[in-house]
Amino acid sequence: MAFLKINFSLFRCLVASVFCVFLLGCEKSGKKNKLWGADDETKEEIAIPASFTADSVKKLTHQLDSVFRHFHKKRGFNGTVLVTKYDQVIYKNAFGLADFYKKDSLTVETAFQLASVSKQFTAMAIMMLKEDEKLSYDDSVQQYIPEFPYHGITIRQLLTHQSGLSNYTYFSDKLWPNRNQNLTNEDVIKLMVAHRPQPYYPPNTHFDYSNTGYSLLASIVEKVSETPFATFLRERIFEPLEMKHTFTYSPDVATLTGKIATGHTRYRQKRTTDYLDTVLGDKGIYSTVEDLYKWDQALYTQKLVSKETLHEAFTGAILKKKKNQEEDYGFGWRIRPLDNGDTAVYHGGLWHGFSTYLLRNPKEHSALIILSNLPNGSFSYLQELRKFLYPAHPDSTAKSQGPKMATRSRR
Template identity: 70%
Template sequence: MYKGAFGYADFYRKDTLTTQTAFQLASVSKQFTAMAIMMLKEQDKLDYDDSVQQYVPNFPYKGITIRQLLTHRSGLPNYTYFSDELWSDRKIALTNQDVLNLMSVHQPKVFYKPNTHFDYSNTGYALLATVVEEASGVPFATFLQEQIFEPLQMENTFTFHELAARTGRVATGHNRNRQMRTSDYLDTVLGDKGLYSTVEDLYKWDQALYTQKLVKRETLEEAFAGTGMKDKKNEDYGYGWRIGQVGSGDTIVYHGGLWHGYTTYLLRNQKDHSAIIVLSNLPNGSLTYLKDLRQFLYPAKSDNIARHEDRKSEAASGRL
């Protein structure tokens, strides 16, 4: 196993990054929201095919289910866009309840009818956080802390709301010019983003998913199965995870994230129990190299054969 940290948590303070520095996870947060839903399903507190309105009565769109929110097939518009138009004072932090209220009052037009298209939706996962609260009877952040982070000893994983109280190392997001990004009114919406974690804690999370500490194996298998409704990359989406293939033919589950100067990535190959975890606080295009890394770790059979022939040729010529 390799782990390492490079650069600064804060470019101006020159606060060196470590593998215990917490980063905003951006959309990698979605897999934790999905896990909360799966746990509540096993506790018989909800069902995937329940209507959202069973838990959120003032939700204005009929016929949308929890499963459709999980798999991005709800057709709902993105709250990060319609809030820009409908939220008048951006000095006031937006909450999940505020998002719901905006939808209830203004009813932004849906993109598609439910269950007809895959359309990536931050709104769906923000709503799932509200469903977790209604079904569990506790705040979303509390549920994650008590039901996931504490049992897995993820001591440096927390929500945005706890950021100000954290005394440990936390990376600051920067723009491409290495200028510090500041928080804005959208940061306080949870479910689609808003979690902070470290590479070490995320490795604990990865390893826990090979056990049944949180949910049964059958429940996880369903989460990684997908819907058969592919996106533009010809990839599927399960519950909080993208599903694709690498050159070796192995099926992988993964997710990336980009938010306010943070770039994140977590990939799992369940066949060989390998994982790639990358957290960055500078959007400098570093994730573009992940394609090369994936090809190196999971080469196509033809690549393996070519490498083998190259090594035979080099050995025959005395260069090895």
């Protein structure tokens, strides 16, 4: 991915001016958040610093608007954004077009294909079934898919990308006979049974990001719940959380006329769907920034699963890290330290003309949600945004000559 040259003067000004809002160890006011979900006794409350005032929020909102307008005008960002702090939405906006051919404008109610951000919902479905005592993380895949030809692989290894399985999006290109016929999760299993594609690694020896693993998890959800995966997500997650603009992909999506973004190539040409889109679990969920805010807030409650189960999802599980590797992976979430010392859980996605990003800082109940239908490299500013929102130390920031250029990391 190409390097992005940031407007250093803009960021120096913004980072320095916003620091008063984010100082670590600032005085606590004792004020408790009573916003979204206030009537839910399981909602995790958080003390709000005295420095987080109406004036500071107004200032931060203005600064974020300046940043994103700059990225839209100068870097070609096309999408929607929502930023929260202490559970409050402090900024949301839409920039650009939902369809460059039709010239439809984006709104914050426009649904985007989430790509790999979908994986956290697949992991949640598995966690819910675990709490229902219908499966165990250490069960083998064969307990639910008896014909599965690879032994020694557990549900936990699928969740944490340590199964070693080869990527179905690659072997299907060679093995699927008719590209005009949609591929399903069941078809992926049948291809693996019939052709036994060579795994990349033995199970539980390497972290190797696996779309195949999450497609298998969706199949396990179906078999255990005796419910189609899309139906399970709708009935157990989307509807209870009132995520009214969230749904899974089906061939009918192409005919819908609601507020749905069209994926584009970097040259703004419409990206068409293909036979791989109908495989769910690793991708395939459509949602909006506002619905993802509801999802974020639900994770501070026990509406879906217990806090103990959620804690495990946000706990790193990579057995063998590379030298100097800071990132880890839980159940459908990447885990990384922020410059201010907090730990973020996040995920990004890239699929058929869509780029997506959802980052949460549980310590301060903040989130950064960005959805785009134009993968033109404009997401390479994410490192600068993280530094802006979660700066390291006042002294070092004040003396900084501006953030370094960043490249987009692998999703």
